[in-house]
Amino acid sequence: MTSEPHNTAEADAGAVGDDPSGPIPLRLLPDTAEVSAQGHLHLGGCDLADLAAEFGTPLFVYDEAHLRARCREAVSAFDGGAAYAAKAFLCAAMARLAISEGMDIDVASGGELQTVLRAFDDAAADGDVAQRVVLHGNNKSAAELAMAREAGVGRIVVDSFAELDRLDELHRADGAVPRVLLRVTPGVRAETHEYISTGQADSKFGFGIGQGVAIAAVERAAAMSSIELAGIHCHIGSQVFRVESLARALDVVAEFAAPLFGDGGAAAGRLEELSIGGGLGVAYVESEQAPTITEWGATLRERWGSLSKRYGFEARLVAEPGRAIAAAAAVTLYTVGSIKEVPGVRTYVAVDGGYGDNPRPMLYGSDYTAFVPARTAEPRPDRVRLVGKHCESGDVIVRSAPVPAGLVAGDLVATPVTGAYGYSMGAPYNRIGRPAVVFAAGGDARLVIRRETVDDMLALDVL
Numbered sequence: 001m002t003s004e005p006h007n008t009a010e011a012d013a014g015a016v017g018d019d020p021s022g023p024i025p026l027r028l029l030p031d032t033a034e035v036s037a038q039g040h041l042h043l044g045g046c047d048l049a050d051l052a053a054e055f056g057t058p059l060f061v062y063d064e065a066h067l068r069a070r071c072r073e074a075v076s077a078f079d080g081g082a083a084y085a086a087k088a089f090l091c092a093a094m095a096r097l098a099i100s101e102g103m104d105i106d107v108a109s110g111g112e113l114q115t116v117l118r119a120f121d122d123a124a125a126d127g128d129v130a131q132r133v134v135l136h137g138n139n140k141s142a143a144e145l146a147m148a149r150e151a152g153v154g155r156i157v158v159d160s161f162a163e164l165d166r167l168d169e170l171h172r173a174d175g176a177v178p179r180v181l182l183r184v185t186p187g188v189r190a191e192t193h194e195y196i197s198t199g200q201a202d203s204k205f206g207f208g209i210g211q212g213v214a215i216a217a218v219e220r221a222a223a224m225s226s227i228e229l230a231g232i233h234c235h236i237g238s239q240v241f242r243v244e245s246l247a248r249a250l251d252v253v254a255e256f257a258a259p260l261f262g263d264g265g266a267a268a269g270r271l272e273e274l275s276i277g278g279g280l281g282v283a284y285v286e287s288e289q290a291p292t293i294t295e296w297g298a299t300l301r302e303r304w305g306s307l308s309k310r311y312g313f314e315a316r317l318v319a320e321p322g323r324a325i326a327a328a329a330a331v332t333l334y335t336v337g338s339i340k341e342v343p344g345v346r347t348y349v350a351v352d353g354g355y356g357d358n359p360r361p362m363l364y365g366s367d368y369t370a371f372v373p374a375r376t377a378e379p380r381p382d383r384v385r386l387v388g389k390h391c392e393s394g395d396v397i398v399r400s401a402p403v404p405a406g407l408v409a410g411d412l413v414a415t416p417v418t419g420a421y422g423y424s425m426g427a428p429y430n431r432i433g434r435p436a437v438v439f440a441a442g443g444d445a446r447l448v449i450r451r452e453t454v455d456d457m458l459a460l461d462v463l
Contacts, residue, residue, distance in 0.1 A: 018286040020402050021381050024371035025286060028416045030063030030329050032440075041376040041414075043331070044440025048373040051445055052333045052412050055436050058353030059333040060423055062448075064097070064441035066329040070293060070321075071101035077297025078319050083134050085278050085322025086112050088420040092119035093439060093448035094326075099129060104154065106134040106320045110144040117151060128152065134181075134275075134320070138205050142166050149176050156180045157233045157275075159206055164220060164227070171226030181233040181275060182207060182221055184214040186252035206234070209256050218260060231315065232257050235277025238323065243291050246276060247303045254307040261313035271315060276300060278320040282327045284417045285369045293324050323420040330419030332357060332435070333373070334397075336411045337389065347384045349403070351413060354388010355395045356432050358415070358422045362394045368415045370401035378404045386413065390429050423449070431457055 018025040026033055034042045041048050043063045051061055074082040083104035086095070090107075095116045098105055107113045113135060120129045134155040135148045145166050148156055158164060158180045171177065183206035207214040221229045236249045253274065260271045283290045291299075297319070304317040334351035341347045360366040370386055372378075380402035388395040397415060407413075426434045433452030438445040 020286040020369070022379055023377050024369070024380070024416065028283065028286070028328070028369065029331070030416075031066040031069060032063050035376045039375050039377045041371075041373040044445065045443035046440045046445050048331070048333060048414065049412060051438060051440070052335070052373075055438055055445075055447065056451065057333050057335045057412070058351075058357050058435040060330050060357070060418065060435055060437040060449075061333060061445070062326075062330040062419060062437065062439045064439040067094075067097055067325065067439075068101050070325040070329065071098055071103050073293045074297070074319070074321050074325065075102040077294050078301070078317065081273075081316055081318030083132075083318065083320045084325055085320045086116065087424060088322030089326045089330075089422075089424050090115055091437065091449050093446075095119040098325075099132060104132040104134060106136055106157075108136045110141070110147055113144070113147060113151070113153070130154070140166070142170065146170055149174075149178050154179065155230065156227075157183050158217075158221070158227075159183050161217065161220070164217070164224065168224060168226045177226060177228055179228045179230040180221065181231045181273065182214070182217050182229065183233040183235070184209050184217075184253060184256065186234055186236065186249045186256075209252060214256065229271065231271045231273030231275065232260070233275040233277065235275075235279060235320070238279045239281040240279045241281040241288075241290055243280075243296050243299045246279065246296070247299055250274075250276060250300060250303050250307060254304075254311060257315075258311035258313060261311070261315045273316050273318060274304070275318045275320060278322050278324070280321055280324040282323055282417060282420075284327075285367050293321060296321075296324070325420075327420035328417050330422075331373075331414045331416045332418040332422065334413050334415075336407065336409050336413055338409060339384075339407065347382075348387055349384045349401070349407060349413070350387050350389060351397070352389060353435065354397055355390040355392060355427075356388070356429050357426045357435050358397060358418060359425050359427070360421055361396055361399075362392070363425075368398045368401075368417065370398050370403060370413055370415050372404050372407070373412050373414050375404045380404055382407065386415075390432065428452060428457055433457070 030043055032044050043061055052059060083106045084098040085106050087108045090112055096119050105116050107116060116133055130151040131154045133153040135153050136157045138159045140163055156178050185206040185208045187210045207217040234249055234253050280296045281290045334353050336349055336351055338350045355362055382403050382405050384401050384403055386398040386401040388397055423437060431454060436451040437449035439448050
């Protein structure tokens with residue numbers, strides 16, 4: 001399987017970074033991580049062993065202070081123009097947190113939109129929450145578009161001519177005029193796994209600039225009375241470590257959009273906003289380093305400022321970080337069930353989770369690391385293959401997991417940097433329910449998603 005551009009600790013122990021056989025580096029852990037005198041890891045003031053005992057395993061534990069700090073960092077880095085990419089991780093509590101810290105929220109489906117809106121059914125919000133929502137999706141149904149228009153979302157990111165047709169039809173029925181961004185593909189390929197690269201010409205997303213499709217979409221949208229064309233959107237992919245790749249996309253889009261953003265542009269509408277999307281990478285293993293949100297924002301805003309001067313237009317640059325907000329905020333806790341030694345080959349350590357709570361290793365060959373929360377300060381000299389309990393040989397969580405010597409059944413094992421695309425992409429395969437999720441802060445942990453049960457799954461069966 002082709003892997004994402006991560007260096008595994010097994011294959012790259014000599015790479016620049018932390019010693020993969022030493023204690024888990026704190027930089028891979030959430031902001032409030034502290035190691036007690038007994039060697040136990042605490043997040044948000046809570047002992048992970050205590051949380052596992054209270055809520056069971058597998059368990060996602062989020063450091064709430066970490067989430068809030070990254071939200072504030074993003075808002076500052078983009079001068080208020082930051083929307084949380086909800087596909088990374090979403091629940092009612094996360095929606096409320098992001099909004100409370102000044103972020104907008106981008107959603108990629110009707111289900112995500114409903115989650116955000118319902119999160120505020122019984123909560124006071126600063127202004128109209130719907131106005132702070134951006135709706136994405138490469139194949140939005142008429143029902144999803146109708147829902148977004150009825151709710152009054154702030155932006156709809158249009159991905160195809162078919163969507164323009166649907167919006168036109170909906171307008172004829174009720175006269176509503178939503179604000180939209182057109183998603184363009186700049187032809188810039190991100191150095192990432194092909195499944196999460198979206199900016200190249202050969203993509204299911206958006207209107208291609210190089211093929212002349214994007215300008216045709218702009219001309220059509222500008223002539224439509226059923227929408228208000230507010231700007232341009234582009235996104236070249238996810239888990240991008242080189243900020244320069246994202247800056248190159250700005251170069252291409254700015255050259256394309258210069259006539260649209262200036263006076264008289266877009267059929268005299270003068271576009272006001274360019275969204276660069278998200279995609280900033282995060283470090284998952286000891287050998288990796290990643291730019292901060294602040295560094296990412298500074299580079300892009302500086303480039304955008306130069307381009308604006310060159311082409312003589314004024315438009316706001318906005319971004320949609322998701323993984324960079326949520327990924328490093330959480331760890332997943334597992335309990336070791338069985339240990340199988342294959343002489344001369346490897347040792348398998350099976351835990352009570354796996355593919356159902358973290359499918360990324362199977363989907364992309366993604367790398368993770370591991371540690372034992374009750375022995376956080378100890379070296380991790382042993383190498384094991386950390387596997388799940390799902391009925392697939394590919395149900396591997398960490399191909400070469402560093403662990404302390406003497407691991408036994410019943411021990412608690414954790415994988416860090418699992419706050420993005422773990423729970424949200426998980427599934428109840430083999431009718432094994434998805435884990436519970438807790439937010440830890442100030443010495444307390446609150447349940448924000450309860451554990452999925454077999455009864456939940458049976459409730460969908462029709463007899």
